[in-house]
Amino acid sequence: MGELNRRALGRALSRAADAGVAEALHTVIHAPEDPIRRIALTGAPGSGKSTLAGALARERLAAEATRRIGVLAIDPTSRYSGGAVLGDRIRMDGDDDQSRLFIRSLASRHTAEGLADNLGALIALLAAYGFDEALIETVGVGQIDCAVRELVDTVVLVINPESGDVVQAMKAGVMETADLYVVNKADLPGADRAVAALNGRGGAPRTPGWEPPVLTASMDDAASVRRLSEALDAHQAWRSEAVDQHETRRRRRAYMLLALLQRQVQRRAETLGPTTDPAALLESLAADFRSFADLVRDQGETRDHG
Amino acid sequence: MSAAASKLAGKRILIAKPGLDGHDIGAKVVALALRDAGAEVIYTGLRKAPDYIARVAVDEDVDAVGLSILSGSHVALVEETVRHLKAMDAADIPLFLGGTIAKEDHATLRAAGVVDIFTSDMAIEEVVDRLAERLDALQESRA
Ligand SMILES: Nc1nc2c(ncn2[C@@H]2O[C@H](COP(=O)(O)OP(=O)(O)OP(=O)(O)O)[C@@H](O)[C@H]2O)c(=O)[nH]1
Numbered sequence: 307m308g309e310l311n312r313r314a315l316g317r318a319l320s321r322a323a324d325a326g327v328a329e330a331l332h333t334v335i336h337a338p339e340d341p342i343r344r345i346a347l348t349g350a351p352g353s354g355k356s357t358l359a360g361a362l363a364r365e366r367l368a369a370e371a372t373r374r375i376g377v378l379a380i381d382p383t384s385r386y387s388g389g390a391v392l393g394d395r396i397r398m399d400g401d402d403d404q405s406r407l408f409i410r411s412l413a414s415r416h417t418a419e420g421l422a423d424n425l426g427a428l429i430a431l432l433a434a435y436g437f438d439e440a441l442i443e444t445v446g447v448g449q450i451d452c453a454v455r456e457l458v459d460t461v462v463l464v465i466n467p468e469s470g471d472v473v474q475a476m477k478a479g480v481m482e483t484a485d486l487y488v489v490n491k492a493d494l495p496g497a498d499r500a501v502a503a504l505n506g507r508g509g510a511p512r513t514p515g516w517e518p519p520v521l522t523a524s525m526d527d528a529a530s531v532r533r534l535s536e537a538l539d540a541h542q543a544w545r546s547e548a549v550d551q552h553e554t555r556r557r558r559r560a561y562m563l564l565a566l567l568q569r570q571v572q573r574r575a576e577t578l579g580p581t582t583d584p585a586a587l588l589e590s591l592a593a594d595f596r597s598f599a600d601l602v603r604d605q606g607e608t609r610d611h612g
Numbered sequence: 613m614s615a616a617a618s619k620l621a622g623k624r625i626l627i628a629k630p631g632l633d634g635h636d637i638g639a640k641v642v643a644l645a646l647r648d649a650g651a652e653v654i655y656t657g658l659r660k661a662p663d664y665i666a667r668v669a670v671d672e673d674v675d676a677v678g679l680s681i682l683s684g685s686h687v688a689l690v691e692e693t694v695r696h697l698k699a700m701d702a703a704d705i706p707l708f709l710g711g712t713i714a715k716e717d718h719a720t721l722r723a724a725g726v727v728d729i730f731t732s733d734m735a736i737e738e739v740v741d742r743l744a745e746r747l748d749a750l751q752e753s754r755a
């Protein structure tokens with residue numbers, strides 16, 4: 307791969323992020339297969355996801371001399387103003403050589419569950435620009451954020467070193483979605499107890515054949531970041547043997563389609579307002595979905611005829 | 613979302629602090645005001661080099677960069693930032709300036725490529741309004 311054209315990638319990411327439902331549907335339906343590795347860091351607000359993502363990206367760049375990593379870091383859109391302060395980058399960026407690292411801050415916009423609009427398409431763009439890995443930081447959500455599971459290979463749950471956070475995570479149902487647990491800020495008191503709570507969590511593993519390891523990490527301990535990076539490699543290696551790639555792709559596409567359809571429902575409901583006649587809402591939705599169906603069929607025909 | 617709240621809807625703005633001064637209360641106040649006007653705001657943190665700021669502006673594909681400078685070295689820092697933006701094929705990203713900026717430097721700064729200058733004595737609402745107007749005008753002139 308030649309030198310990265312940051313300007314072109316930056317602009318392409320904006321276009322893909324801004325794409326409306328119809329355009330995004332087109333992208334999803336025609337998305338080529340891509341081999342990019344997809345890793346997500348999720349966990350409670352302030353658990354240290356951004357700091358860890360920055361350290362992890364550098365560790366993984368150092369481990370492979372030609373590796374390129376794209377980071378997509380999501381922060382929440384304010385429901386009141388529609389604006390956002392995107393604060394992840396400030397914790398992960400540095401003045402070091404960035405020729406193989408690209409960080410993009412995203413606002414969640416219309417998408418719930420800790421993700422951002424058209425996230426799947428943004429990952430695909432990173433692949434098209436020659437990136438080997440996409441590192442996703444979800445919004446710091448306390449509640450269930452299983453959606454990211456549908457878009458990535460490896461989900462890392464980043465946990466504060468208070469066992470209260472572990473209990474919270476167990477209740478919320480995020481525990482079962484993670485492939486790796488990291489008790490972060492292990493330099494602070496409480497980390498041992500959090501690790502013990504995680505190890506004693508019981509229950510069957512979500513994926514038969516993979517027992518999610520429990521690790522610790524701390525920013526003043528480079529070896530801890532290396533261990534996490536190696537555990538990621540181990541999970542990726544296990545997946546490439548044990549998980550059906552075609553099935554994964556089908557599920558991802560299905561998830562992206564569903565997310566777009568949900569967005570359309572939400573958008574219509576918002577534009578028409580809460581006092582709209584339900585029949586009117588259903589009529590406009592029916593028209594929307596009919597036009598999507600036409601779009602998909604027309605594109606199928608164009609493809610079939612050359 | 614009220615009409616007033618969405619003046620900067622759909623805009624991505626980088627607030628950057630080049631140079632050596634160690635105060636960013638002003639920059640943070642502006643960042644929050646822009647968010648409240650509907651913008652997606654990225655803040656660099658203190659003491660960033662012009663080449664770093666230009667790279668972040670490009671990677672984030674922002675619609676505007678606001679430099680906050682209190683140190684007095686604004687002319688050199690602006691010229692450096694413009695140079696790096698040009699080198700990254702991003703001379704079209706408009707540059708705004710805020711902070712303590714002596715009147716006699718304004719003409720030089722505008723000649724160097726600064727679209728507008730917001731001094732510390734301006735009310736925050738005025739900053740938001742003027743920025744929104746400038747960006748709308750730029751968008752129209754390019755359409
Ligand atoms: N003691 C200690 N503090 C840390 C460590 N890593 C991060 N922090 C601190 O934890 C706070 C939050 O860090 P972030 O990286 O912004 O956390 P985050 O999970 O990305 O936060 P959100 O994106 O807002 O949910 C900051 O004050 C960091 O300095 C660590 O290893 N040890």
Ligand SMILES: [Mg+2]
Nearest residue numbers: 355356393394
């Ligand atoms: Mg963060």
